[in-house]
Amino acid sequence: MRNFLKQASAGAMLAGLVLALSALLPSMASAQTVDQIISRGKLLVAIDTTTPPYGFLDANLKPTGFDIEVAYKMGEALGVPVEFVTVTSPGRIPALLTKQVDAVISIFSITPARAIQIDYSIPYAGQSAVVIAPKSTAIKGVADLVGKKVGLTRGTGEDGLLTAAAAANPGIEILRFDDYSSLLQAMVSGQIDAMGGGDYGEIYLKKARSGDAFEQKYILKTFYFGIGVAKGNENLRQWVNTWLFTMKTDGILEQLSMKYRNQPLPPLPVF
Amino acid sequence: MQTALQFGPILVHLDRLLLGLVKTIQLAALSILFGTAIGLLGAVGRSFGPRWLAWPIATYVELIRNTPLLIQLYFVFFSLPLFGFKLSSNTAAIVALSIHLGAYATEILRAGIQSIPAGQIEAAKSLGLGRYRIIRHVVLVPAARAVYPSLSAQFILQIMGTSIVGAIAAEELTAIANNLVMQTFRSFEVFIIIALIYFVLVQAASLSFAGIGKLMFRWKV
Numbered sequence: 001m002r003n004f005l006k007q008a009s010a011g012a013m014l015a016g017l018v019l020a021l022s023a024l025l026p027s028m029a030s031a032q033t034v035d036q037i038i039s040r041g042k043l044l045v046a047i048d049t050t051t052p053p054y055g056f057l058d059a060n061l062k063p064t065g066f067d068i069e070v071a072y073k074m075g076e077a078l079g080v081p082v083e084f085v086t087v088t089s090p091g092r093i094p095a096l097l098t099k100q101v102d103a104v105i106s107i108f109s110i111t112p113a114r115a116i117q118i119d120y121s122i123p124y125a126g127q128s129a130v131v132i133a134p135k136s137t138a139i140k141g142v143a144d145l146v147g148k149k150v151g152l153t154r155g156t157g158e159d160g161l162l163t164a165a166a167a168a169n170p171g172i173e174i175l176r177f178d179d180y181s182s183l184l185q186a187m188v189s190g191q192i193d194a195m196g197g198g199d200y201g202e203i204y205l206k207k208a209r210s211g212d213a214f215e216q217k218y219i220l221k222t223f224y225f226g227i228g229v230a231k232g233n234e235n236l237r238q239w240v241n242t243w244l245f246t247m248k249t250d251g252i253l254e255q256l257s258m259k260y261r262n263q264p265l266p267p268l269p270v271f
Numbered sequence: 272m273q274t275a276l277q278f279g280p281i282l283v284h285l286d287r288l289l290l291g292l293v294k295t296i297q298l299a300a301l302s303i304l305f306g307t308a309i310g311l312l313g314a315v316g317r318s319f320g321p322r323w324l325a326w327p328i329a330t331y332v333e334l335i336r337n338t339p340l341l342i343q344l345y346f347v348f349f350s351l352p353l354f355g356f357k358l359s360s361n362t363a364a365i366v367a368l369s370i371h372l373g374a375y376a377t378e379i380l381r382a383g384i385q386s387i388p389a390g391q392i393e394a395a396k397s398l399g400l401g402r403y404r405i406i407r408h409v410v411l412v413p414a415a416r417a418v419y420p421s422l423s424a425q426f427i428l429q430i431m432g433t434s435i436v437g438a439i440a441a442e443e444l445t446a447i448a449n450n451l452v453m454q455t456f457r458s459f460e461v462f463i464i465i466a467l468i469y470f471v472l473v474q475a476a477s478l479s480f481a482g483i484g485k486l487m488f489r490w491k492v
Contacts, residue, residue, distance in 0.1 A: 090449055094458045117456050151440065155453030175360060175440035176450060182438060185345075189352040191360075 031233040032102050034078070043080050045071040046087045046101040046228075050179040053200055053260040054107045054125075066260040067105045070124060073252065074103070074227075077243050088179055090155050093117050096230050103240070104228035107198075109157045119233065120226035121240040122270040124253060127261070129158045129220040132187070132201050133194035139217040146171040151183050151192035158196030161220045184208060196220060200261055222266060280455045281464055291447035292468055298361070298443055299430040299476075302368035306429065307422075309369060310376020311411075317377065318384045319406055328377065335374035340432055343367045348439040364436035364443075372429050379421050383414030416488040423480035430476055431469070444468060 037043055047055045047067060054067040063084055075082035087095050092104045096118045107127075110120045131150075133139050142165045150166075152158045154176040166172040175192055177183045184201070186192045188208045194217070195201070205214040227244070229236050247253050248268065257265045281288075317328045335343065347370075348363040358366060387410050395409040415422075437446030448465045452458045 090452055090458070093456055097458075114456060154437075154446075154449055159453065176437075176446065177440050178438050178449070182345075182349075182440075185349045186440070189349045190357065191348060191352055 031099060031230040031236070033233070033235040034239045035235075037102055037236070038078060038080055041080055042083045043071075043075045043078055043103070044083050044085060044101040045074070046085045046092060046095040046104040046106060047071060048088060048092075048106040048179075049086055050088070050181045051107055052180070052204055066125065066256050067107065069256055069260075070227075070247075070253075071103075071105045073247065074105070074240070074243065089153060090178075092228065096228055099230060102229065102236065107225050108228045109223040110226045111157070114228075118228045118231050119237050120228060121237055122244055123224035123226050123268045124244050124247065125257065126222055126224040126266045126268055128199040128222045128266075129156075129161060129196060130199050130201070131194055131196055131217045131220060132205065132214055133217050134213050135215050136213075137193060139194060141218055142169055142172075145169065145194060148193035149173045149175055149191070150194050150196060151175045151177060151186045152196040153177055153180050153183050156196075157223045158220060162196045187214070199263075224268065276460055276463075277457060278460050278464070280457055281451065281460045284451055284455075287447055287451065288444065288465065288468065291442065291444035292472065294361070294442050294447075295430075295433050295444040295472070298364055298368065298433045298436065298441070299426075301365050302372055302433075303426050303429055305365070305369035306372025307376050309373025310380050313373060313377030314380035314384055315406065315411070317381055332374045332377050335371055336378070340367070340371050341435055341438060343371055344436060344439050360436075360439050360441040363439055364433070364441040368429065368432060368436070371432070372425065375425050376422065379418050379425060380414065382421075383416075383418035384410055386417050387414055419484050419488065423477070423484065426480060427473055427477060430473055434469075 032040070047063060049055050049057050049063050049065075051065075051067075053065055055063060055065040058064040063086075068084075071082050071084070085095060085101050087104075087106065089106070092106055092108060093114065095101045096104055104118075107125075108114075108120070110123060114120075131139060131145070137148075138144060145165070146169050150162055150172055152162055152174065159176065162172070162174060166174050175186065177186060180197070183192075183195055183197065184204055187195045187205060199216065199219075202214050202216055227240050229240065244253075254265060257263065313328050313332065316324050320328075344364065344367045347358065347367040348360065351358065351363075391409060391413075392405060395405045400409065433443055434445040436443055437449060440446075444465055448461050452461045455461070
C-alpha cells in the first residue's frame, strides 16, 4: 500500500511537471489585441537596460533612453500605463513567444530570420554597426582585424557580420559578451583590441576613460529597428505602424534621436 | 498561433554543442583540481600552520564565500588588467572558478579536520609518529573521508557554476548554446537539449565521485 502511494504521488508529480512544462510552451498563451491591452489597463513592453543610449538606468536607477521614451509614448497613445519587462538581447524573441510582453522595443534590428518567429512594425529608428578601436590602433577594414581580439554582443547584427568576416579571414578572434556594458568594460580594460557596436559607442567609451582614446574605424552596415510583436498579431501591428507614422510626421522621433544619439536619424524606409 | 518544437535545425549543430561540452568538462575538471588543492592548503594552513597564516586564510574564505561567483569572474577578467594581469577569457574563468571552489573546499576540509577527536592525535603522538605523518595519515585521510560527500556535492555545484562564465566571453556549453539560439532563434529546443546534456554530465559526475569515494576510502571505521 505504502509503495503504491509512493508510486502514485511520484506519478502525480510527474504529471504536474509535464503540465507545468506544457504551460511554458508558446501555443498556450494568446496574443493581445489593442482592445484587450486597453481593457487590461497596462501595456507590457520588453526593454533592455544595458544598451545605452537606447535603454539604460539613470542616476535614480530608473530605465531611460531612446527606446524607453518610445515605449512611454506608445503607452500614452494607447492611454494605458507601461509596465517594463527587462530582457537581454537573446531574451527578446522568447519574451514574445511566451507572450510575456505585448511588444519588444529594444534596438530590435529587422532581419528576415527573426521575422520567421515574430512580426515587426515599420522601422522607428536606425543606426550603423561600426568597428570601434583605440585611436592608436590602425584599422581601415576587415583585413586589419586579423590577429586581433574583436568583442561584440552575442546575437546582435554585429555578431552576424563579424562572424562572417572572421570565417572569411582566418585569424580574427571573436569574443562574445552577453550584454553591451560587459563589452564596453572589455574594451576599456584592454581585454579586446576592437569591438563591433553601434555608431554611438564611442561616446560611452570617451566617458569611461579620460580623453578620447577610442574612435569609429569603419561602418559594417546600417540596421533599422522595428517594434516586435507576436507572430500573427496583425491587430496590434497595424495600430503600431499607424502610430509610428504620426510619430515620424510630428518630428517626435527626430527630437528623441537628437536628445539621446546626438545625431539625426537615417532615412527610414517602410514596408 | 502555434510554434511547434523543431529539433532538426539544432541537431545539425550537435558537433558545436559537443565541443562546448568538452570545454565545460575542461573548465570543471581543471578548476576542481586547482580548487581542491587550494582548499587542502587552506585547511591545513589554517588548522596546523603558524598563527599569522590563519587570518589571511580566514579573510580569503570570507571574501569569496560572501560574494557572488559572477562578480568574482568580472573582477578577474575586467579589473585585473588594470593592475597589469591580462588573462584570456577561459584562463580567467579557470582562475576565478578555482579561487571560488578553493574557499568552499577550505571550509569543508577544515570541518573534517575538526571532526577528528583529539584523542586520535594524542594516540598517534604516543605511538611516536612524526608531525607530517600524523597530519597526513591520522588527520587528513580520515577527515577527507568524513567530508567527502559534502566535497563532492560542492564539485557538482562547481560543474553547474561553469555555465555562467559566458559572461566574460569564455567558451563553454551554455555560451555556445546561446550563440546557437541567436543563430537559429530556437531557444526552447536549444535549452531542452543542453538541459539534457547537463543532466547526463552531472549524473555521470555524481556516479564517478561516488565510485572514486568507494575506491579511495575502502576500509571501514
